[in-house]
Each structure stands twice: as C-alpha cells, then as structure tokens.
Amino acid sequence: MRRTERYKVHHKANSLWQMYSTVSFFKIVKNFIVIQVARYTPFLRMKNWLYRHLLRMKVGERTSFALMAMPDSMFPEKIKVGDNSIIGYNTTILAHEYLITEYRLGEVHIGNEVMIGANSTILPGVHIGDGAIVSAATLVHKDVPAGAFAGGNPMRIIYTKEEMESRQSPDGHEGRNS
Template identity: 50%
Template sequence: MRRVEHHPAAGDKNAMQYWYRLVGPVKASFNFAIIFLCRYLPSLRLKNFLYRKLLGMHIGRDVSVGLMVMLDIFFPHLITIGDNSIIGYNTTILTHEFLVDEYRRGPVEIGKNVLIGANTTVLPGVKIGDGAVVGAASLVNRDIPPGVLAAGTPVKILKEKVKKDVHV
C-alpha cells in the first residue's frame, strides 16, 4: 500500500486543471528550471547541491543521479535519497499524480546503497529499502524491501537477497 494523501478535484474539471492551486506557477516554473538544468548537468556534486539547496530535497552523501532523470516539479522536497545510491538514466520520480476526480501526493523514500536502473518510474508514496536493486524499465508502484532484486512492470521481487556484484 502506497502512502499517499487523497485530495478531491477542486471543481467540475479533472484534477490536473487546478495544478496552479497546489504550487504557484512561479514556484513550479522555478522547480522545473532547476530540474531541467540538472537533467543535463554532468557534475554530480553540483546537481546534489542544487537539489538540496534550491529544491529542498533530502540527498545523502555520494548520491549519483544520472543524466535525464526527471524529478517531480511540484513537490521535490518530498523526495529522499540515501547515501551512495544511484538513480539511473531517464528515471522519473513522482511525488504526485493527477486522476480525473482527485490528485494524490506522497513522499518517495529511497534508502542507502540503492541502485535504480535506467528508464524506471517511481510512483508517489513508495519506499525502497537499503541495498535494494530495481531493474531497468520498472514501474515501482509498491514498497521494495531492503536488499532485494526487483524488476518489471509492475515491479515484482525477483530475488530476496542481492549480492554486491549484481548488474542491472
């Protein structure tokens, strides 16, 4: 079960039509500009600094966020990434989702020493435990326990204990 807050749409239109009420357009534009810049920035240290200081994200030491990673533009401060974790190329991490009648918001917690493969989507309200490995092109729609190998769309646990030399 994901940890998300449910909020009904503000009127007769679908929930996305009211996005500007969640976070002001100026803040959303600022967040987007920083995230867009970081998508192409090769410097991991500079990226982590910008994520921490300008977006309020909780980024551990020695985190590596790959090129083209797309983070949530409305609520990036709800993302936590533990020490020494790797977020693979073109991964998307969301802390909100719009539906027709409601929107949902929830934190994403990524533990220490986690590897998330390229082209993965992480949905709001999930926790990925320390030492877990998530295979490329996965849809993380539920919690992942510590130390497991998980992959697929939707994600499934493939192996209970991961060796240190697993490559995804």
C-alpha cells in the same frame, strides 16, 4: 501499499486543471528550470547541490543522479534519497499524481546504496529499502524491501535479500548455478 494522501476535486474539470490552487505557478517554473539544468549537467556535486538547496530534496552523500533523471517538478521536497545510491538514466521520481476526480501526494524514500536502473518510474508514496536493486524500465508502484532485487512492469520482487545472499558464493562472486 503506497502512502499517499488523497484530495478530492469538486469541479467539472479534471484535477490537473486545478494544479495552481495546490502549488504555486512560480514554484513550478523555478523547479522546472532547476531540474532542466540538473538533468543535463555532468557534474554530480553541482546536481546534488541544486537538488538540496534549490529544490529542498534530501539527497545523501555520494549519491549519483544520472543524466536525464527527472525528480518531481511540483513537490521535489517530498523526495528523500540516502547515501551512495544511484538513480539511473532517464528515471522519473514522482511525489504527486493528478487524476480525474482527485490528486494524490506521497513522500518517496530511497534508501542507502540503492541502485535504480535506467528508464524506471517511481510512483508517489513508495519506499525503497537500503541495498535494494531495481532493474531498468521498472514501474515501482509498491515498496521494495531492503536488499531485494525488483523489476518489471508491473514490478515484482525477483529475489529477496536472503535469496540474493544465497546466490553469492563465499568469495563474493555469483555461483555457477545462477
């Protein structure tokens, strides 16, 4: 289950029409510009600096955001990524969702040494545990346990940490029957 806070909208228009009553227009403009610069820069240190200092994201050491990764433009400060993780090409990390009659906000926690495959989408309120692997093009709509391998749309746990470890031979290479 995702950890989100729900806010009802009591107007006739859908919740997106009221977004500027929930977040400043100028904050969104600034965040959009910073994110667009970061999406296209090939310099990982610069990208992480922009995220940490201008968007107030919590980004661990040696974490890599691939080209075109897209953190939440409205609430990037609700995103935390641990050390030595990789966020794949064109991955979107959302901390908000605006629906017809409500909007939801939730922190996203991505652990240490996590691999997120290209073109994945991570929804608000999701926690991805240390050492987890999320395959490409996955819609992460629920938590991923530490060390697990998850994928698909809808996402499912393909291997648990224990199953992943049992697939490894003692010399660290995958066994013949995998």
